[in-house]
Amino acid sequence: MRRINKNNSVKLSKLKPIASIFIVITLVFMVVIVFLSIHTAATGAEVAHLERQEEELIIEIKQLSDRLENYSSLRSVSEKADELGFFDPQKIIYVSKEETAVKLP
Numbered sequence: 001m002r003r004i005n006k007n008n009s010v011k012l013s014k015l016k017p018i019a020s021i022f023i024v025i026t027l028v029f030m031v032v033i034v035f036l037s038i039h040t041a042a043t044g045a046e047v048a049h050l051e052r053q054e055e056e057l058i059i060e061i062k063q064l065s066d067r068l069e070n071y072s073s074l075r076s077v078s079e080k081a082d083e084l085g086f087f088d089p090q091k092i093i094y095v096s097k098e099e100t101a102v103k104l105p
Helices: 002-071 074-083
Strands: none
Touching: none
């Protein structure tokens, strides 16, 4: 019976370093998995935030485009010209190349 006990103790002593290495590797993998999970969650939150910002900017661009269209319409320009004192000419005079528009006295 002594031989069996010695053989068993030899086998157990060989298994302990292998089991220790396996446990360490398993723990390292678990830590890496937790770290990557946290990183993935943070990245997902950042992407969601950026998508919300994109939607807000698209809405703002549409509103600005509509305002620009309203401000540059002929009706708006005509109204602004009336407010500033511009008026439609009563008589239009065309000047040709041969005629001088301004003469010195």
